[in-house]
Amino acid sequence: xxxxxxxxxxxxxxxxxxxxxxxxxxxxxxxxxxxxxxxxxxxxxxxxxxxxxxxxxxxxxxxxxxxxxxxxxxxxxxxxxxxxxxxxxxxxxxxxxxxxxxxxxxxxxxxxxxxxxxxxxxxxxxxxxxxxxxxxxxxxxxxxxxxxxxxxxxxxxxxxxxxxxxxxxxxxxxxxxxxxxxxxxxxxxxxxxxxxxxxxxxxxxxxxxxxxxxxxxxxxxxxxxxxxxxxxxxxxxxxxxxxxxxxxxxxxxxxxxxxxxxxxxxxxxxxxxxxxxxxxxxxxxxxxxxxxxxxxxxxxxxxxxxxxxxxxxxxxxxxxxxxxxxxxxxxxxxxxxxxxxxxxxxxxxxxxxxxxxxxxxxxxxxxxxxxxxxxxxxxxxxxxxxxxxxxxxxxxxxxxxxxxxxxxxxxxxxxxxxxxxxxxxxxxxxxxxxxxxxxxxxxxxxxxxxxxxxxxxxxxxxxxxxxxxxxx
Amino acid sequence: xxxxxxxxxxxxxxxxxxxxxxxxxxxxxxxxxxxxxxxxxxxxxxxxxxxxxxxxxxxxxxxxxxxxxxxxxxxxxxxxxxxxxxxxxxxxxxxxxxxxxxxxxxxxxxxxxxxxxxxxxxxxxxxxxxxxxxxxxxxxxxxxxxxxxxxxxxxxxxxxxxxxxxxxxxxxxxxxxxxxxxxxxxxxxxxxxxxxxxxxxxxxxxxxxxxxxxxxxxxxxxxxxxxxxxxxxxxxxxxxxxxxxxxxxxxxxxxxxxx
Numbered sequence: 001x002x003x004x005x006x007x008x009x010x011x012x013x014x015x016x017x018x019x020x021x022x023x024x025x026x027x028x029x030x031x032x033x034x035x036x037x038x039x040x041x042x043x044x045x046x047x048x049x050x051x052x053x054x055x056x057x058x059x060x061x062x063x064x065x066x067x068x069x070x071x072x073x074x075x076x077x078x079x080x081x082x083x084x085x086x087x088x089x090x091x092x093x094x095x096x097x098x099x100x101x102x103x104x105x106x107x108x109x110x111x112x113x114x115x116x117x118x119x120x121x122x123x124x125x126x127x128x129x130x131x132x133x134x135x136x137x138x139x140x141x142x143x144x145x146x147x148x149x150x151x152x153x154x155x156x157x158x159x160x161x162x163x164x165x166x167x168x169x170x171x172x173x174x175x176x177x178x179x180x181x182x183x184x185x186x187x188x189x190x191x192x193x194x195x196x197x198x199x200x201x202x203x204x205x206x207x208x209x210x211x212x213x214x215x216x217x218x219x220x221x222x223x224x225x226x227x228x229x230x231x232x233x234x235x236x237x238x239x240x241x242x243x244x245x246x247x248x249x250x251x252x253x254x255x256x257x258x259x260x261x262x263x264x265x266x267x268x269x270x271x272x273x274x275x276x277x278x279x280x281x282x283x284x285x286x287x288x289x290x291x292x293x294x295x296x297x298x299x300x301x302x303x304x305x306x307x308x309x310x311x312x313x314x315x316x317x318x319x320x321x322x323x324x325x326x327x328x329x330x331x332x333x334x335x336x337x338x339x340x341x342x343x344x345x346x347x348x349x350x351x352x353x354x355x356x357x358x359x360x361x362x363x364x365x366x367x368x369x370x371x372x373x374x375x376x377x378x379x380x381x382x383x384x385x386x387x388x389x390x391x392x393x394x395x396x397x398x399x400x401x402x403x404x405x406x407x408x409x410x411x412x413x414x415x416x417x418x419x420x421x422x423x424x425x426x427x428x429x430x431x432x433x434x435x436x437x438x439x440x441x442x443x444x445x446x447x448x449x450x451x452x453x454x455x456x457x458x459x460x461x462x463x464x465x466x467x468x469x470x471x472x
Numbered sequence: 473x474x475x476x477x478x479x480x481x482x483x484x485x486x487x488x489x490x491x492x493x494x495x496x497x498x499x500x501x502x503x504x505x506x507x508x509x510x511x512x513x514x515x516x517x518x519x520x521x522x523x524x525x526x527x528x529x530x531x532x533x534x535x536x537x538x539x540x541x542x543x544x545x546x547x548x549x550x551x552x553x554x555x556x557x558x559x560x561x562x563x564x565x566x567x568x569x570x571x572x573x574x575x576x577x578x579x580x581x582x583x584x585x586x587x588x589x590x591x592x593x594x595x596x597x598x599x600x601x602x603x604x605x606x607x608x609x610x611x612x613x614x615x616x617x618x619x620x621x622x623x624x625x626x627x628x629x630x631x632x633x634x635x636x637x638x639x640x641x642x643x644x645x646x647x648x649x650x651x652x653x654x655x656x657x658x659x660x661x662x663x664x665x666x667x668x669x670x671x672x673x674x675x676x677x678x679x680x681x682x683x684x685x686x687x688x689x690x691x692x693x694x695x696x697x698x699x700x701x702x703x704x705x706x707x708x709x710x711x712x713x714x715x716x717x718x719x720x721x722x723x724x725x726x727x728x729x730x731x
Contacts, residue, residue, distance in 0.1 A: 042695065043694065043695060043698055046695055046698055046699060046702070047698050047699075047701075047702045050698075050699050050702035050703050051702045053703075054702065054703050054704070054705055055705065067644060068644040068645055068647055069647075070647050070667070071647060071648065071667075072647075072648070073645070073646055073647075073648060073649075074645060075644050075645045081611055081612055082612055082717070083612055083613070084612075084613070084700060084718065084726070084728055085713075085714045085717040085718040086700055086703050086704035086714070087701075087704040087709050087710075087711065087714060088704045088705050088708035088709050088710055088713075088714070089708075089710040089711075089712075089713025089714045089716070089717060090703075090704070090705075090708070091717070092700060092703060095699070096703060131695070134688075134692050135692070135695075135696060135699075137616065137618075137624065137646065137649065138615060138616045138617065138618070138624070138692065138696075138727070139614050139615055139616050139626070139642075140615065140696050140727065140728075176645075295705060295707045295708070310707055310708070312708075386586075386588060389583070389586035389588075390586055390587060390588040390589055392586070393581070393586070393587045393589070394587070394589050395589075396588075396589055397589075400588060400589045400594075403588065403594050403598075404588050
């Protein structure tokens with residue numbers, strides 16, 4: 001299937017001015033020299049293709065547990081592992097690179113669009129495999145995140161990606177985490193084949209609505225984006241069924257699929273965005289939806305100005321609400337509605353909800369069900385679980401709660417222990433709002449930075465602390 | 473009421489011997505309650521009045537007896553959590569673990585570590601959480617470098633003695649590699665030979681200066697530094713957030729922050 005690819009990789013064996021010559025023997029059998037065509041060194045390629053990949057948000061390695069097999073390198077931990085944090089405070093979990101930043105598309109917001117004059121580079125499959133294996137072995141990364149600009153057409157590009165993954169899994173025998181971008185418009189057979197080699201696949205929704213997409217990404221269409229999403233979803237469901245029947249059936253995208261959308265480049269409201277996200281969780285079985293505050297890289301009359309600040313607070317609120325949907329059993333309609341289309345700038349969505357529903361409070365800690373405990377500001381998933389386990393053997397008091405990890409300065413307005421409130425506080429919206437605002441909310445950025453830590457239930461104590469109070 | 477403090481060695485076996493001896497001590501002296509007996513891993517800075525101090529020599533057989541009883545009666549999960557507590561560097565760990573065991577055996581509760589309203593369980597939970605956090609951090613931030621003979625070497629400086637918990641993680645991940653993890657703090661080595669079981673070693677003569685790194689090592693280190701540099705988005709630079717996520721104390725041993 002790949003005469004063209006063969007040609008490409010042979011052309012890369014001419015060694016010119018490669019001061020960064022890397023050789024390493026995989027499993028100590030075959031020596032592979034990494035040399036590059038033209039005057040580009042591996043170092044230059046890596047910096048161009050990392051730089052081109054950095055705006056992609058998802059860098060998580062979670063969702064799949066795979067023990068080592070005692071022979072080949074690599075395993076996966078379902079909570080995911082972040083290996084470093086870059087200067088912007090975002091997690092570095094995977095070797096996040098593009099296969100190539102050549103692109104035939106001209107999406108207005110994208111730094112790699114065809115009409116931009118930027119240095120271009122393309123990795124060979126071997127270069128990617130070598131980098132992944134060597135980085136992984138040194139515990140720099142948890143695996144590979146491979147995406148690409150579009151060379152010739154989507155199927156051609158995905159075939160290159162398939163070749164790389166095939167090599168990584170079967171020649172280099174890598175068992176670590178792999179996340180691949182699915183390019184809309186690819187031949188479904190290729191998507192299916194890649195699904196058996198990767199742990200997670202994601203197809204970018206790009207923009208929350210079809211109108212936005214039409215305006216900013218003229219080569220992409222909502223329908224071609226949703227088709228592979230549906231295919232992956234069905235593949236996962238079918239794979240699970242096969243696994244139940246035959247234990248050795250190959251697993252298809254075992255860590256599930258995710259997607260991302262850019263916010264702030266088009267005029268959607270938070271309500272619209274969250275409704276789209278909820279739809280994706282409900283109807284497409286998404287594991288994660290990522291929100292990416294628009295960062296201006298291109299001058300274009302269809303886009304906000306390059307100088308405009310990224311809407312980081314807005315993005316933060318969307319992530320908070322996303323957590324409420326996934327782990328706190330909230331529905332979008334409870335948080336926002338037609339009249340109330342955007343999140344409160346001053347309060348996090350959970351506090352905001354509680355203040356609008358004071359009739360449901362105070363909650364008795366020793367009796368309330370788990371679902372209700374989750375809705376109390378200052379109580380996170382872990383503390384709610386600890387409360388439920390601990391109270392089986394005896395009543396809890398405020399001191400116990402504090403030690404369990406409940407943020408009492410927020411929770412105290414909403415709870416009772418053994419029928420008593422902590423202080424004489426009134427259940428009154430204005431009064432509680434005033435007090436909550438006096439406790440300045442801890443945001444993960446000052447004015448100009450923002451986090452995307454690995455978001456998962458178990459590994460992100462810090463994230464949860466920032467979002468919902470200390471839990472662990 | 474007179475109090476008794478048993479001082480044991482600061483190691484898992486030392487603490488477990490202490491637990492065994494505490495039961496014996498209570499029986500022999502006819503003491504009413506375990507509440508009057510305390511375990512400590514070092515001499516207190518100032519001795520208290522009406523308190524008797526006894527040193528307990530470590531005995532591996534006794535420690536094993538306690539281990540077996542715990543696993544049989546309280547289950548593996550409890551055993552794991554209390555082990556995590558015992559490797560922490562917090563002072564009260566021995567006493568907290570001891571009283572948690574006493575309470576667990578008394579109530580015959582395999583979920584004893586869930587009873588966070590009990591003071592001793594609460595304290596043991598805090599110790600276990602401290603070592604667990606460090607374990608997670610080191611799984612993230614440990615960095616190997618390749619030596620000339622192809623062996624991987626990593627240096628850590630762990631506050632809590634979590635090396636025995638760290639080794640299985642890397643042994644599972646890198647079965648075909650020879651690797652060494654050196655804990656500077658405890659001067660302990662974790663060794664893993666290709667396709668073999670890992671083990672711990674203490675007291676070896678070691679000079680890091682003498683290590684010779686492989687030819688490609690420097691190249692990959694540079695590549696990774698370049699990668700970390702390029703991946704950051706300029707419009708979002710946020711050193712405070714980076715510091716929250718990646719505390720400064722880990723950085724001296726991390727490739728991307730060296731040079």
